[in-house]
Amino acid sequence: MKISGKDAVLILAKHPTLVDLHKKDQTDKFWSYKLKVGSRAEFAFDPHTKRDLIIRFDQEPPKIPGVEKIENLGSKSISTALDRVFSGGKHTAKFKAVIFDESTLLSVIRGLT
Numbered sequence: 001m002k003i004s005g006k007d008a009v010l011i012l013a014k015h016p017t018l019v020d021l022h023k024k025d026q027t028d029k030f031w032s033y034k035l036k037v038g039s040r041a042e043f044a045f046d047p048h049t050k051r052d053l054i055i056r057f058d059q060e061p062p063k064i065p066g067v068e069k070i071e072n073l074g075s076k077s078i079s080t081a082l083d084r085v086f087s088g089g090k091h092t093a094k095f096k097a098v099i100f101d102e103s104t105l106l107s108v109i110r111g112l113t
Contacts, residue, residue, distance in 0.1 A: 003101055005049035008088040011102050018109050025081040030056075032085035041092045041112040044082060053105070056082060062111035066104030070097045 012019055012033060022034040022042060031065070032044035045055045061067055078093050086092050099105050 001100065001101055002051075003105065004051055005045050005047045005053055006051050008045060008099075008105060009047045009057075011105060014105065015109075018106075019023055022087070023085045025085050027079070027081055029079075030079040030085045034087075035109065035112060039112065043109075043112075044085045044093065053099045054096055055095075055099055055108075056094045057097070057112070058086060058091045058093065059089060060095050061097050061108050062109055063113065066100035066106065067108060068100060070095060070100040087093050 006036070012021075017036065019033040021036055022032040024031050027050070028090060030040050030044045031047045035041045039059070042058045043055050045053060055061070061070060062071075063070070071105070072095055073093055082093050099108060
């Protein structure tokens, strides 16, 4: 079953050993999460979406079933709201992808290096 931003917030809250809520944008447009182990990779999404879960990543997400429409953001303009929720340096929005369901979301998080 497809998940939304609202679903993702609830899913991630159930897995406090994997990620921490890192930062919320002032306008509540994007929330970023940081992995607790490894590279401490970051990702962000709109927590209010009711349809597709579109996540922005600081590195290329793993290519696994359920990760769709991976797009390199290298040459794209990034919104100020999105810039504010990443910590900077190597942690900036570089890719975006649509995440299909809960198991895919958890697999992606475990697959980020």
